[in-house]
Amino acid sequence: MKKITIHEIAKILKIDSSTVSRALQDSNRVSPKTKKRVLEKAKELGYRPNLLASNLRQNRSNTIAVVVPRISRHFFSSTISGIEEMAYSRGFNVLISQSLEQLKREREIVNKLFSNRVDGILISVSMETEIGLHLNHLEQAGLPLVFFDRHCADLVNSNKVLVDDFAGAYKAVHHLIQNNCKKIVHFSGPQTLEIYKNRLAGYKKALKDNRIAFNDELVLVSNLLQNDGMQMAQKLMNAHPDIDAIFAANDLAAIGAMKYLKGIGKRIPQDIALVGFSNEPISEMMEPSLTTLDQFGFQIGTISCELLLDSIQSKKEKPENKTIVLQPELIVRDSSKKI
Incomplete structure (x- = not known):
């Protein structure tokens, strides 16, 4: 099927192609009568605008990109949903x-x-990303960039939408202590990432404020997959069988630990209480249900996308950079109710 162009519409109507172009863009430089003729003829002929050519003229693709560690993670899929909702509403x-x-x-x-x-x-950068050299050149080239959840600390002049990981970890550990837990383990992620540094710091501060000595043997670092949680729980039971709680930096590791502990006859939460971080849908369906922290993925997605689009569409040569921090919510379920 032949693609109709503005030049063919112009030839049929015996007007300039520039007039057709302006009419299709609803320009006030074209009379209502001519505009009506052009639109009717364009509809009759099945004209479709060449968006690629239009975007190239504006030096814009009207396309943004999202890079996440894993789409399968509920937090990231929720974030993507928020991003797409905001992008769609603004024509991207x-x-x-x-x-x-x-x-x-x-x-x-x-x-x-x-x-x-x-x-x-x-x-949201990968677990292997320690410095943002490959992202720094984007900023130098003037390409708008927004970090969400995980960011590179060395890129201090970047836009960021983050969760208060320190506060979330503090809430989790304080909650465990209030439920009579004394020997609390922390499953952490790679300390090259700010989110896991901050969650560890929140864990330490909650112990300190409650006069519980920090023991580095009770901090185990991994990639926080479910299998990692199982392996770390097994290691703990061999080295520290008297632990009474685990705070994991994500739900997957907590769920892995729960499966292992239940498999060896440990009662949860009576023997060992558990708290995760991220509020994966499966955490509510576990038996017992998992106490966790909600990171509000959809909201982070909409805010991040709005920040990016505002930067793209800003008329300022270099818009002001922003850091937006959201407070996670502690969702108390059965896995931590020891009292």
Whole structure:
């Protein structure tokens, strides 16, 4: 089927193609009568605008990109939902990629997105990303960039939408202490990432404020997959069988620990209480249900996307950078009610 162009519409109507173009863009430089003729003829002929050509003229693709560690994680899928909702409302398309927690893959994705002229990038960095050198050149090139959840501390002039990980961890550990837990373990993620540094710091501060001595043997670091949780729980039972609580930096590790502990006959929460972080849907369906912290993924997505689009559409040469911090909510369920 032949694609109709503005030049063919102009030829049929015996007017300039520039007049047709202006009419289709609802320009006030074209009379209502001519505009009506152009729109009717365009509809009759099945004209469709060439968005690619239009975007190239404006030096804009009307497309943004999202890079997440894993789409399968509920938090990231929720965030993507919020991003797409906001992008759609403002006429932007969204490309989605996952790094699978690999720096090499993340670097390649970012370079391809930059080469394909996306208007901006939203990113939550991988567990292997220690410095943001591959992201710094985007900022230097003037491409708007917004971090959400996980960010690079060395890129101090970036836009960020974060969760108060310190406060969330503090709430979790304080809650366990209030429920008569004294020997509390922390399952942490790689300390190269700010979110896990802050969650560890919140854990330490809650212990200190409640006059419980910090023991570095009770902090175990992993990639926080479910299998990691099972392995760490087994290691703990061998080395510290008298622990009475675990605060995990995500729900998956907590669920893995719960499965192992139940398998060896431990009662939860009577013997060992558990708290996770991220409020995965499965955490409510576990038996017992898992106490956790809600990070408000959808809200983070909408705020992050709005921040990015505002930056893209700003008329300022260099818009002011912002850091927005949301407070996580402690959701108390059966896994931590020891009293």
